[in-house]
Amino acid sequence: MRGVIRSQIVISGFENPVSIALSRSRKGSRFLCSWEVSNVAGVITALKLQRRKKNRVNVFIDDQYQFGVQGIIAASLKVGQELSEADIEQLKDDDEDQRAYERALRYLSRRPHSEKEIANKLSRNRIEINVQDRVLKRLREASLVDDVEFARVWVENRQTFRPRSGLMLRSELRGKGVSKEAIETALEGFDEAEAALTVARKACKRYGDLTEEASNRRLRQFLARRGFSFELISSTLSILKDEGSGSDEKSEVEK
Secondary structure: OOOEEEEEEOOOOOOOOEEEEEEEOOOOOOEEEEEEEOOEEEEEEEEEEOOOOOOEEEEEEOOEEEEEEEHHHHOOOOOOOEEEHHHHHHHHHHHHHHHHHHHHHHHHHHOOOOHHHHHHHHHHOOOOHHHHHHHHHHHHHOOOOOHHHHHHHHHHHHHHHOOOOHHHHHHHHHHOOOOHHHHHHHOOOOOHHHHHHHHHHHHHHHHOOOOHHHHHHHHHHHHHHOOOOHHHHHHHHHHHHHHHHHHHHHHHHHO
16 A cells, blocks of 8 residues: 655754655555655734734744844734745845845934944944945945945034034044045035134133233133134134224224
């Protein structure tokens, strides 16, 4: 009598179950064995929101919990869907990418970031380099990161609230991983002399009660800390002195 016995076993070194088929030979004295690797890991039997993290969904395969994914990933799944081992690995990779992407979006919601800043923060959260690369690519495609625009906004913000020299601006932007080309593009039209004068005019109000010598010394130190050169500081103080003299003369005329 000829018959076939089928079974699935797990063999070390194989990710998927191995199907074994045993059949009796014509003479009935021995069994012939054949095997094949099954590509189906199981069927989704439930998709359940996590209790604490409402944006994550638990995936159950054959009534057993297997893994969790972000809600946007789970939207492509349905109960009764068959998943292979390859499908499961892809879902886990997509979930890792999505979580890293959402983390990057949270960084950007607080303030603009350079690409290097985002990569550094993802690294501190142990996000792998290949995942970082995919996240940054996705952000660029969505126009959510742009180092040229980041540098332009950085320079504009600094000049509005805390003016400083081009030398210091370049140093700050290099520290944030911005390329030389992006930095120079952002600094096109930057007026170093005007920036120094703006800083000096604001700072001199602090030293109005000091002698001229003490006030000039403080101003020199302050401008130097903002990265301005000795020559520019000297010419800026000369302009301030002329402005002060002109103001005094005007006051005398008005009297």
